[in-house]
Amino acid sequence: MSALLEISDLRVEHDGNPIVDGVDLRIEAGEALGLAGESGCGKTTTALSVMRLLPPTLKQSGTITFRPPGGHAEINIGRRTERGMQLVRWRHISLVFQGAMNSLDPVQKVGAQIAEAIRIHERDLDSNELSERITELLSTVGLIEAVAKRYPHQLSGGQRQRVMIALALACNPSLVIADEPTTALDVVMQAQVLELLESLRERLGLALILISHDLGVLAETCDRIAVMYAGRIVETGPVDSVFAHRQHPYTERLLDGLPMIGGERGIATPIPGSPPDPGHPPEGCRFHPRCPYAEDRCRREDPALREVAPGQSSACHFAPWKSWPPVEPKQPAGVER
Amino acid sequence: MTDVMPQTDRAPALMEVRDLAIHFRTRAGTARAVDGVSLEWRPGEILGVVGESGCGKSTLARAMLGLAEPATGEIVLGGVAVEDKSHLRDLRRRVQMIFQDPYQTLNPRQRVRTIVSEPLIIQGVAEAERESLMLRALEDVGLDPERYGDRYPHQLSGGQRQRVAIAAALVLEPEGLICDEPVSMLDASVRSQILEVLCNLQRTRGLGLLFITHDLSLAWSLCDRIAVMYLGRIVERGSATDVIERPKHPYTQALVEAVPIPRAGGGGTRELLEGELPDPTNVPAGCRFHPRCPRRFEPCDQVDPLLIPAGGKDQLAACLLHDPTLGRAETAAGAAPRGD
Amino acid sequence: MSPEQAVLEVAADTPVAVSDRSVRDVLLATRRGKFALAVLGLFIFLAIFGDAIAPDDPDASSLDVLAAPSSDHWFGTTETGADVFSQVLAGARVSIVVGFAAAIISAVLGAAVGLLSGYFGGWTDRILDALENWFLVIPTLPLMIVLASLLDPSLTVLILVIGLTSWAGTGRIVRAQVLTLRERAFVERARALGAGDGYILKTHILPNTVPLIFANTVLIVAVAILSEAALAFLGLGDPTSISWGTMLENAFTSGAPSAEAWWYVIPPGLCITVLVLAIAILGYLFEEHINPRLQEQG
Numbered sequence: 001m002s003a004l005l006e007i008s009d010l011r012v013e014h015d016g017n018p019i020v021d022g023v024d025l026r027i028e029a030g031e032a033l034g035l036a037g038e039s040g041c042g043k044t045t046t047a048l049s050v051m052r053l054l055p056p057t058l059k060q061s062g063t064i065t066f067r068p069p070g071g072h073a074e075i076n077i078g079r080r081t082e083r084g085m086q087l088v089r090w091r092h093i094s095l096v097f098q099g100a101m102n103s104l105d106p107v108q109k110v111g112a113q114i115a116e117a118i119r120i121h122e123r124d125l126d127s128n129e130l131s132e133r134i135t136e137l138l139s140t141v142g143l144i145e146a147v148a149k150r151y152p153h154q155l156s157g158g159q160r161q162r163v164m165i166a167l168a169l170a171c172n173p174s175l176v177i178a179d180e181p182t183t184a185l186d187v188v189m190q191a192q193v194l195e196l197l198e199s200l201r202e203r204l205g206l207a208l209i210l211i212s213h214d215l216g217v218l219a220e221t222c223d224r225i226a227v228m229y230a231g232r233i234v235e236t237g238p239v240d241s242v243f244a245h246r247q248h249p250y251t252e253r254l255l256d257g258l259p260m261i262g263g264e265r266g267i268a269t270p271i272p273g274s275p276p277d278p279g280h281p282p283e284g285c286r287f288h289p290r291c292p293y294a295e296d297r298c299r300r301e302d303p304a305l306r307e308v309a310p311g312q313s314s315a316c317h318f319a320p321w322k323s324w325p326p327v328e329p330k331q332p333a334g335v336e337r
Numbered sequence: 338m339t340d341v342m343p344q345t346d347r348a349p350a351l352m353e354v355r356d357l358a359i360h361f362r363t364r365a366g367t368a369r370a371v372d373g374v375s376l377e378w379r380p381g382e383i384l385g386v387v388g389e390s391g392c393g394k395s396t397l398a399r400a401m402l403g404l405a406e407p408a409t410g411e412i413v414l415g416g417v418a419v420e421d422k423s424h425l426r427d428l429r430r431r432v433q434m435i436f437q438d439p440y441q442t443l444n445p446r447q448r449v450r451t452i453v454s455e456p457l458i459i460q461g462v463a464e465a466e467r468e469s470l471m472l473r474a475l476e477d478v479g480l481d482p483e484r485y486g487d488r489y490p491h492q493l494s495g496g497q498r499q500r501v502a503i504a505a506a507l508v509l510e511p512e513g514l515i516c517d518e519p520v521s522m523l524d525a526s527v528r529s530q531i532l533e534v535l536c537n538l539q540r541t542r543g544l545g546l547l548f549i550t551h552d553l554s555l556a557w558s559l560c561d562r563i564a565v566m567y568l569g570r571i572v573e574r575g576s577a578t579d580v581i582e583r584p585k586h587p588y589t590q591a592l593v594e595a596v597p598i599p600r601a602g603g604g605g606t607r608e609l610l611e612g613e614l615p616d617p618t619n620v621p622a623g624c625r626f627h628p629r630c631p632r633r634f635e636p637c638d639q640v641d642p643l644l645i646p647a648g649g650k651d652q653l654a655a656c657l658l659h660d661p662t663l664g665r666a667e668t669a670a671g672a673a674p675r676g677d
Numbered sequence: 678m679s680p681e682q683a684v685l686e687v688a689a690d691t692p693v694a695v696s697d698r699s700v701r702d703v704l705l706a707t708r709r710g711k712f713a714l715a716v717l718g719l720f721i722f723l724a725i726f727g728d729a730i731a732p733d734d735p736d737a738s739s740l741d742v743l744a745a746p747s748s749d750h751w752f753g754t755t756e757t758g759a760d761v762f763s764q765v766l767a768g769a770r771v772s773i774v775v776g777f778a779a780a781i782i783s784a785v786l787g788a789a790v791g792l793l794s795g796y797f798g799g800w801t802d803r804i805l806d807a808l809e810n811w812f813l814v815i816p817t818l819p820l821m822i823v824l825a826s827l828l829d830p831s832l833t834v835l836i837l838v839i840g841l842t843s844w845a846g847t848g849r850i851v852r853a854q855v856l857t858l859r860e861r862a863f864v865e866r867a868r869a870l871g872a873g874d875g876y877i878l879k880t881h882i883l884p885n886t887v888p889l890i891f892a893n894t895v896l897i898v899a900v901a902i903l904s905e906a907a908l909a910f911l912g913l914g915d916p917t918s919i920s921w922g923t924m925l926e927n928a929f930t931s932g933a934p935s936a937e938a939w940w941y942v943i944p945p946g947l948c949i950t951v952l953v954l955a956i957a958i959l960g961y962l963f964e965e966h967i968n969p970r971l972q973e974q975g
Contacts, residue, residue: 399865403869434869441862442866444863444880455867455870459876509870
């Protein structure tokens with residue numbers, strides 16, 4: 001089956017330094033793919049590449065193919081002109097930016113901003129049809145009609161985030177990329193937004209690329225997950241499999257550090273060091289300086305991403321991992337009493 | 338409004354807050370940011386304060402540092418009420434704070450060694466002692482003074498900056514450290530590193546930690562006891578495992594429900610709280626949570642509940658559902674325990 | 678975040694090299710910067726050593742009135758027969774001195790007002806703000822003219838007048854910066870430790886506003902030089918000193934344009950233009966340099 005979006009060998013460079021260094025991804029229609037990783041791993045850059053929204057100082061190469069549903073022609077995103085991309089953006093693929101709550105124009109009413117988004121691709125709606133669409137969009141994201149007449153500063157953070165989602169849906173795209181949509185939100189608002197995204201997916205058949213450093217958030221909403229490190233994908237697979245049977249040390253260490261209520265308390269052994277400088281990635285496996293399981297081979301050979309279990313791939317020499325040798329016992333949280 | 342506090346005849350608390358209220362005058366009215374909070378922070382304890390943004394936890398923290406003028410109530414440090422300037426000076430030495438944003442927490446024009454020595458200078462510590470205290474603080478947070486001492490903040494990563502902030506907080510050898518969301522802006526791997534630093538300090542120095550966060554799983558994992566705040570009040574209090582695994586107040590239950598769980602199949606149906614935290618200028622009458630509470634019943638809009646025993650040992654909840662006189666004794670003990 | 682920020686975040690969370698891009702690097706990186714520095718350097722040099730270089734005493738009159746440039750007088754002569762070239766050199770000193778001195782006064786005043794009103798707020802802010810507004814609203818040149826004509830003309834008076842009328846813009850900018858700095862965690866921490874206002878202003882607030890004050894002041898130097906020229910041209914300058922402005926005044930009042938004595942008008946005019954341009958370029962480069970830092974702090 002041909003995928004909705006297929007990314008092949010994506011590379012993004014800044015001044016000769018690779019920020020994204022050979023990424024392959026595919027996403028099917030209606031699927032939710034989670035892109036996990038810490039700052040600097042290249043996940044936001046990957047998302048922006050799909051929309052061709054990178055600044056001119058970044059050089060993008062590789063193939064990105066988008067197949068809009070409903071029998072439209074295939075779109076080769078890499079080869080499109082800027083004008084051509086403008087026809088794709090928002091109509092087929094839209095983006096909810098990170099920190100989106102602050103991206104609304106403070107001097108324009110919310111309704112006007114949504115109207116602007118709709119009119120990018122549908123210029124001949126009359127004002128009645130337009131306001132109907134606006135009301136419909138707002139209710140899709142759980143906001144009342146009156147919100148259209150308000151200014152962004154009159155809305156709360158959660159409401160603004162919903163407006164951003166409404167904006168992203170304005171032209172009925174088939175793929176929405178959400179970059180850290182819940183990061184600045186409280187746990188309750190976060191749950192509301194995630195639930196909203198989930199229901200939108202069901203109702204509208206949307207495909208979703210959800211980018212987050214919070215693995216818990218991705219576990220809630222996504223079907224599949226791809227973990228990125230230093231510009232590469234190090235593990236990918238169905239969300240349940242990856243969480244239950246991680247196949248890469250980085251994923252394992254990240255999940256080990258994630259407190260899960262009802263399980264073991266205390267602070268896990270942290271991953272030492274910090275992610276590598278994009279200009280000077282380590283020799284061999286990029287994760288090896290921080291990997292508690294690294295061996296000689298890891299210092300010399302750079303592992304390729306390969307399938308190690310049905311549907312699950314890992315870029316580790318020693319995958320598939322059946323179990324994970326303990327790194328260090330969990331630190332007790334407090335003073336013994 | 339005092340609540341039932343268990344009798345303690347151990348050493349005096351590191352810090353105690355009694356019936357504290359902090360009100361701000363705003364254009365929209367009086368914001369009751371902290372509205373009658375009583376809390377005990379025991380020596381060497383990791384005490385968590387959790388709640389949504391706007392619940393008053395940061396204001397509470399500031400008050401505990403002597404940075405906000407209480408409208409009513411008092412702050413007691415080591416058994417002595419903080420009343421005059423000398424008490425305040427004492428407070429400022431014995432309790433320190435670290436902040437959320439590592440990128441804004443350091444003066445960009447100061448080198449690391451200056452930043453860490455500053456508290457010593459302000460508090461008038463003799464110059465001869467400053468150097469060794471500063472070096473020790475840097476080493477305790479895992480920063481080699483040789484390599485990092487002369488750097489400026491922009492030459493440090495987020496995690497390193499936070500370490501410098503912790504070193505600056507440690508240098509006066511405080512008894513308690515108030516941490517206001519110290520890791521929420523850091524990446525996952527760095528987060529664990531900083532938490533490890535804090536926990537080591539707590540263990541080796543017997544340092545008390547007041548951990549303010551909206552991340553419930555983190556609070557559950559790290560803290561000894563937890564207090565849950567809602568709109569300026571503590572609505573539930575007890576040991577971390579009791580409060581998070583067996584919450585007794587509907588608000589706590591809703592918060593715990595909302596935590597994303599890395600588990601198969603996603604969230605499924607959850608009872609999610611509607612709406613948002615009301616404005617602190619507009620505190621609802623009766624129980625302040627009642628408009629959003631899925632389990633409210635008749636007296637909830639008239640009676641403002643006290644913290645009463647509910648559930649585990651030392652667990653208290655400010656909810657009428659647990660008031661034995663109202664005959665609505667909780668049987669099902671709130672949400673089912675979490676975990677697989 | 679913006680794509681740029683995404684790129685910057687990659688760098689931000691990894692420690693950068695110890696040596697940072699210094700001010701000097703920024704200035705020397707572009708051709709404009711090099712040009713501007715060279716010009717400024719030249720004029721400062723002339724201001725200091727002008728006396729030694731000048732072939733004649735700038736005041737010395739001679740019979741060679743309004744003579745065109747020659748080997749004796751490279752830039753020709755004035756209406757009193759004085760050497761234009763020597764006068765230009767003397768004028769360089771006046772312009773540089775007045776420009777920098779007035780700018781320093783303006784910077785100190787503006788910074789002080791901005792710091793106090795931003796940090797203390799309340800009535801201090803309201804009063805100082807009203808004062809600032811007054812100075813911002815009043816057209817500076819007429820104000821300068823009024824003041825200069827009321828007071829005995831001298832270079833000192835000129836410096837004071839210019840300095841006193843141009844501080845308000847700096848004051849505003851500094852105040853805005855102080856307002857954000859005041860709420861920063863490191864200031865709160867200092868307060869939590871019991872630091873007094875004076876200490877906080879001195880150690881935390883002021884050092885973080887210096888780059889801003891500096892960038893702003895550089896442009897004020899240019900304004901000051903122009904203002905001096907304007908006032909002198911209007912006859913309000915110091916009659917005992919020779920500046921480019923007084924040269925232009927003399928040139929016009931003695932009928933140099935109709936005599937087509939271009940050598941009398943163009944050199945001072947050109948000097949003013951080029952020096953002001955160079956300073957303006959430097960000012961903009963400074964602003965660019967501090968801006969990314971400001972973003973990091975802001």
